[in-house]
Amino acid sequence: MGQKLIEKEVIVAEYLAGQTTYRKLESKYGFDFRVIHSWVMKYQGKKQKLNMLVKPGEVEQPPLPTDVKALQAELRKARLHNQLLNAMIDIAEDQLKIDIRKKSGTKR
Template sequence: MEYSEKKALAIKEYFAGGTTSTKLGLKYGFGNASVSRWVAMEKKKKRKFEEYAASIRAVREGMPTDVKALQEELRMARLNISLLEAMIDISDDQHGTDIRKKAGTRRS
């Protein structure tokens, strides 16, 4: 069995419980300080991953609210545009003007 395989097994057994780093070091031919260091590094990796996963969950939980707010903003903007277009149409009818530019109109 290779070094990296033994190391992985020692870490896995430690997290499974029921043993110590000293016993695992003897079983796999490592010093207990090495096993303890590997376990500490693995705990740190797991903690960082859990923090990252928690931040991702928080972002995902916040998204529906943000999406709904953006959808409402879009709805209001569309209503505003419709209102402005209606005002232009009413003004054109009442005053006999043509406020909207015609396609192809050029200025000299």
């Protein structure tokens, strides 16, 4: 009986750690996801105690992106695109003498 209680607490702690879903826990431990959900709701107030049961590294962490240069290049492209769009709006406003950007605080 005591072992089952500890197992429940570990499952709930793993869910509350935020790295998994009820369905994944169902397939990992063999308990129905609805039962696990009811345990989580029951133990929701005891989150701090349960987090101590899961040791760091015990819960599977998704891998971080390793291609930082590609992400930086994508960010650079997005910033340049934003600058281009702003320049186009400025030119259109200047040539057409029409305010294109919405002014903050205007009322309909």
